[in-house]
Amino acid sequence: MDVTHEHIVWWLESVGGNRAGQLAHRTSIRAFYGWAFASGRVYENPSQERSLRSSARPLAPAWEAEIRSFRTYLRGIGRSEATVSLYRERLRRFAADHASAGPFEITLDDLVEWMARATWSAEYRRGNRATLRVFYQWAVDSGRTPDSPARRLPVVKAGQVRPRPVQDDEYESALRRARDSDRLALRLAAEVGLRRAEVATVHSRDITGTPGEWTLLVHGKGDKERLLPLPESIARSLRLLPEGYAFPGQINGHVSPRYLGKRISALLPTGVTMHALRHRFATRAHEHAGDILLVQQMLGHASPATTQRYVLVSDARLRSLVEAVSQ
Template sequence: MRDALDRWLTQRRALDNAAEATVTAYRADLLGFLAFLVGHLGEGLGPAAMGRLSTSDMRAWMAHERARGVQARSLARQLSAVKGFVAWLADRDGFDATPVLTTRAPRFQRRLPRPLARDAARAMIDTVEVQSQTSWIGARDAAVVTVLYGCGLRISEALGLNGDASPLPDVLRITGKGGRERVVPVIGPARDAVAAYVALAPFEMTADEPLFRGTRGGRLNPRAIAKVMENARMQLGLPATATPHAMRHSFATHLLEAGGDLRAIQELLGHASLATTQGYTSVDTARLMEVYDNAHPLARRGKD
């Protein structure tokens, strides 16, 4: 079964362009599921045993996970991985996987992302820069946070940039989740912040080396940015939701509030689904009604 799991994960890498972190999470989820089945069924695992799984077996696994403290959101993710693997295995070995595939995921309330207010986003960038007594590190941290907010990048995408991205061009070509490629415009303040950091950094920015460096010259760890933002938000009195990812939320929300098109913002963020983009934006009812009144033909007819 471990060999089958390795083959399935290899296919996920090749066919879905799954990120390594996603593959690692799949592996951990499925190894946990298989380990539970060995103890629960009291027998070795093979296609025959997998084909005999029942709805009660699945419920027993889910109850076991909840008893371990796994939250509903995480359990739903685990179940998704289990269904994907078992469906592939059933297709390959010819057994009925209906009890597994029809198992319902636990319900959970989706947490809406919390963007920063416009003034708070700018204050975060300014405050991050003065957290370090080393000038180049302060400039580096400010440059990273500016790129997150100014370009809407994920922290992994920003820290994945190499020296050939300096000086920042007018547009960046970013490969995001699922191998989806997108073109992201780069605003002047982001270019200026990166240029200021590069001018102070004690490293040569070669094409194949990281753009954002740690103190020893290696690729900057995301935890370093999370930590400096944590210190900054405590000084500013901002909530714990003021994280690196919140800067990306703020990018989307502030564009939409300024009249940006939701579909265009979807492209800028690299979302496969428009529904995901809607979840990343925070727009009140008054703003929605304003757009509705100004755009809908029937609503406009009464004004013309």
């Protein structure tokens, strides 16, 4: 009889023993079947976890409880709701893919194997790595486990990302088809350079100034804040809204960034996301200012190297530069 993943799970449950013994058994089985698969002795590795993401089944109670506690911790240290939701989503995805193991039975091999998925972009892989490291360091600090399996996760290099700004005709078409609230979200992303989570959390109390000199306090990534000047027409639209969040919803009063992103992306061509509007802002801002550090400040990036990945230099500008130098 061929050994299946279910057989392995059943056997591990039946042998009992303490946590260290369970981990030793599991590690040995994984090593054996990893070798057998790599050497062609079996056509499928039964020790690998089966993804449950397509299933409606809830997570194991141990995972649910720890993710809930971790979420409380993140809120307790002042992380934004956007950050809390993102971490929770990533952890739930990992937990669903490791249903047979508890959160503190996970090994470095489990993490590396999960991170090695060929279909992931470098940025997506980097985000998952960061989440796992924060989660397991919290587990160590709170006495839930003596060591973090994520501590030795290899560093993921940033990928080569080509800027993908929304084209002017695509943007204008989206504005024409959008309802009022979506039109405002489009403009905040494309004309002020906000991320979807920053758009989702725009609040009436964050708008200050006087006519012609309106300013928006932006609640950025990593709980960093920055002040941005607002175009008069956008400020006027925001100030006409009722007090509170500009985009009301169920996440502590505001819309979910993910839901907002899907809604705005639906107005753009297939395959183009809301984030491409931010690329549009970066590209146009650089064309006008010619100052990457100024664009970096506007976007709220920690490094100009990140900002450069948002700015698309047109062929016409490159050709014009070459012609000017050659004269």
